[in-house]
Amino acid sequence: MTTGAAERVTGSRAGRSGTALCWAAVAPGAAWAALRLAGLDHGPLVQLLAFTPYVAAGSLLPLVLALALRRRWPAVVAAMVTTALVAVVTPRALPAGQPSAAGPTVRVLTANLLAGAADARALVDLVERHRVDVLTVQEFTPGAAAELDRLGLDRLLPHRHLDPQPGTVGSGLYARFPVDEGGVRRNRGGWGFDQAYGTVTVPGAPPVRVESAHPAAPYAVDQVGHWRTDLAAQPPATPDGPLRILAGDFNATLDHAPLRALLATGYVDAADEVGAGLTGTWGPYDGDPIPPVTIDHVLVDRRIAVRAVAVHRVPGSDHRAVLAELRLPAG
Secondary structure, eight states: OOHHHHHHHHHHHHHHHHHHHHHHHHHHHHHHHHHHHHTOOOTTHHHHHTTHHHHHHHTHHHHHHHHHTTOHHHHHHHHHHHHHHHHHHGGGGSBOOOOOOOSOEEEEEEEEOTTTTSOHHHHHHHHHHTTOSEEEEESOOHHHHHHHHHTTHHHHSOEEEEEOOSTTOOEEEEESSOEEEEEEEEOSSTTOOEEEEEEEOOTTSOOEEEEEEOOOOOOSGGGHHHHHHHHHTSOOOOTTSSEEEEEEEOSOOTTSHHHHHHHTTTEEEHHHHBTOTTOOSBSOSSSOSOOOBOOEEEEEETTSEEEEEEEEEOTTOSBEEEEEEEEOOOO
């Protein structure tokens, strides 16, 4: 074989290897995008899809590789994957238009207390510093209830409907304003987390039904069915009826189809509305190498305007508290 022929063979092999490398790099992102767009969150895919924002950012690497190696079709597919993933993720970082609500401002805070281990002083300080009007808590224990009141929460938020329980199933709703028609709804799936609810009467606004949401966690494949059942059982919005707010640990991100289905009934995600929808609320923040994901939410009726959302660390909990400043319609 002549030198030129050998070089052509070597070049052909290198070309095939480069093409194969590009396709191997593009394929995972393409599969991810197809699953996300089709809403196929089943089995172990439920946990994986929570990290879609990170995959969207990483999808640029196969595109750069294909462009650098001048592989046309891998580059085309990589560009389509990046476009699709960025299209579903980027709106969470962009503020949306708000309804012209003319009623009072209400500040809603939600916090998962990690079976009562969260720092009660830090939570009460958040309520006092930010003039919180409504607080929902999950994994709410009798000990946490007593400690919060000892530290002055009963003075700041005197109206409440509480269901403290040992372990992780307890739930609570606190408010600065009167709470009527209170109750507790138990989820059927997994651990059977409770959800305290009540109707909060804010002067100058229509009554608002507020519920502390806590569907089952899809921490294992055999729990995914419970997770799906609990999310499907969340109270839908009533756009032609009373105002509703669901605030809590949903164990789901906006990349999960069941949560998007709940939003489609007439809610908006408060953080998403103001461009803060990519702020992680669960890490966990104890040194484990898991990037933060956004599973704690304040979902509000579309007639309610969202003015601001902030996420706050609560020592002792693996969740961060979510604070939403809302403007209600006039009553």
